[in-house]
Amino acid sequence: GENVEQHPSTLSVQEGDSAVIKCTYSDSASNYFPWYKQELGKRPQLIIDIRSNVGEKKDQRIAVTLNKTAKHFSLHITETQPEDSAVYFCAAAEYGNKLVFGAGTILRVKS
Amino acid sequence: NAGVTQTPKFQVLKTGQSMTLQCAQDMNHEYMSWYRQDPGMGLRLIHYSVGAGITDQGEVPNGYNVSRSTTEDFPLRLLSAAPSQTSVYFCASSPAGTDYEQYFGPGTRLTVT
Numbered sequence: 001g002e003n004v005e006q007h008p009s010t011l012s013v014q015e016g017d018s019a020v021i022k023c024t025y026s027d028s029a030s031n032y033f034p035w036y037k038q039e040l041g042k043r044p045q046l047i048i049d050i051r052s053n054v055g056e057k058k059d060q061r062i063a064v065t066l067n068k069t070a071k072h073f074s075l076h077i078t079e080t081q082p083e084d085s086a087v088y089f090c091a092a093a094e095y096g097n098k099l100v101f102g103a104g105t106i107l108r109v110k111s
Numbered sequence: 112n113a114g115v116t117q118t119p120k121f122q123v124l125k126t127g128q129s130m131t132l133q134c135a136q137d138m139n140h141e142y143m144s145w146y147r148q149d150p151g152m153g154l155r156l157i158h159y160s161v162g163a164g165i166t167d168q169g170e171v172p173n174g175y176n177v178s179r180s181t182t183e184d185f186p187l188r189l190l191s192a193a194p195s196q197t198s199v200y201f202c203a204s205s206p207a208g209t210d211y212e213q214y215f216g217p218g219t220r221l222t223v224t
Contacts, residue, residue, distance in 0.1 A: 001170070006153075032211050043201060043215040044154065089153055097142035097161065097205055098169070099213065101153035 006102025023090035134202030141207035
């Protein structure tokens with residue numbers, strides 16, 4: 001089955017700097033790669049996703065890149081703000097309802 | 112729309128007890144899933160359903176049962192609770208087709224002593 005590894009497990013950045021979180025997956029059949037943000041005590045919320053027929057997608061300060069050959073995808077957050085502090089999870093799936101998640105990255109934005 | 116709702120919010124069980132975690136959605140979504148979240152391990156899929164009457168196992172199904180008699184409801188049953196089932200449980204739903212976004216419920220924090 002699918003296996004997703006996520007790095008780093010914790011990431012501290014200064015406000016205004018960029019943050020990059022990387023994930024690798026094992027199943028070449030996976031074609032859907034979402035990123036979720038989870039604040040303390042809250043539910044995960046989708047922030048961006050990408051399909052296998054697209055190499056990059058941007059939404060304001062957030063971008064995701066996908067390299068299907070190397071089986072890795074990354075989340076880029078530019079101009080980080082204190083409210084970006086949260087746990088971020090990547091996931092992969094062949095079908096949207098069978099997500100396999102990475103272990104998560106705790107992002108701390110220091111002001 | 113209430114979205115995805117879960118009850119209870121918190122629950123403490125003794126080892127060996129059984130209980131049902133409730134999940135309901137009012138978005139007419141075909142797909143529903145149950146995940147558990149443990150520290151440092153992300154979310155792991157327990158069971159999922161692609162429609163009423165159809166369920167299948169995820170990564171960690173042992174010790175849990177599900178059924179899907181209606182589109183709206185997807186209860187998760189713990190047959191004989193064990194301390195290893197102490198976790199936060201999230202239910203999620205998504206529409207069929209190519210819109211894959213999963214909408215999560217608020218979660219149930221379960222402690223088994």
